[in-house]
Amino acid sequence: MIKERPDENEDIHTLIERVKKRDREAFMTVTALYQKKVFLLAFSFFHNREDALDIVQETFLRLYQKVHLFRKGQNFQNWLLQIAKNLCIDYHRKNYSKSKEYNREKPIEEMNLALSDEKDPYLSSDLKGIFSECVKKLATKQRLIFVMKHYNQLEYQEIAQILGIALGTVKSLHFKAVQNMRGLVAPYLGRQL
């Protein structure tokens, strides 16, 4: 059983110091601790399991290569998610052409929304499909903030650190992302949104 939480006496900074010394066990522990958080971010971004796993693999490889750049006072999770975020953007730029991005399995118009029959459109069985398609249509930064806030459940302060932008900018971009998302899902879920 791989540890998912560091021991009381062994905080993340001690583990990182061991990783810096190329300690295999410490590296495996760090990976076990943070793999889900990285996967969550990548999956929310791409909505594709395989791509998300590629990002997880690549993120920890990059961590191993750049661990010497990590300073003790920094927040390790934010530092790691910053790496993951950059990889997501690069991966998206490299592998997701416009045609691929919109090459979804099921056209959004064909999804089972049953607008007229259901009182609450949020009960629709394809709701998550609509949301995942609409998230993809957001601008990269807005998408990242939306994903980090809603699925990684990070605070504005942490998102600001990961993206390297001001706190006010995060707040304003989150607001814009929510407004845009509402505009994007509205045609499918009813005008009442």
Next chain:
Amino acid sequence: MTECKKFKKDFVALLSQELDEEKTKLLQSHLDRCPDCKREMAQLEKFMKGAESLKMDIEQAMETVDWEELPRKITENVFKQEVSALKESWLGRLSRFLFQPRLRPVYAGLLLGVLLGSLATYLILRAPQLKEARSTKISVPSNFLESMELEMARRETLDYLERSQYLLLDFIQSPSEKSAEFWQSEFASQKARDLLAKKKYINPQLDKYQMAKAKIICDQIELLFYELSQISVKLSAGEIKKIQKFIEEKQILMKIDLLKKELGKSEV
């Protein structure tokens, strides 16, 4: 209305629990007073909950991943890549050293040297006679050697004629009682043998340089010496005397003189 617009900007932050206490209180009191904003807030809350639906999808995807195995796999790959990166970096360093820009002139010089060396080797092996001709550093006109050989042949012939003339003169002038023994003497037979040998040597030269006149006389002299050295033993003194007279009558010695003069003037 302006107040509503100002508060609406904080709706998302409030629902995300990112608004500080003071602002939260202000917004709550506004929502209590403003039914439009309250409705808007309710719709936004519904949307935010709807967005949570994506979480279910994420949770489903996460259930398909073996979180126990993944760290092992990642660690294994990372450490494997590190080993290959180390190897690569060793090769990379070597290739960087070998192909560094400042070594380019050296490689260019080496390449040029190899090319020139190959070309020179090819030319030398292709025309060896050219090399020999160049290495002697002596150049003579092509007809020089020919004229040299002609001159040598002429001198050889002159020498042959002169020695033959002396021998014949000795033979003619020998006293009649001793003339029969002349060709049996060691001195004469040796001279005759030498002259016969010399004739054999100058024969090809006489043919080569077309000294026809000289050749006829030389042939007659040769035949004469041959006969005399072979048969003189069996001849009587009278017959020897006859031969001596025959030589005088035929003016062989004079012919030899004339030929010598002609050869001396290169008119043969």
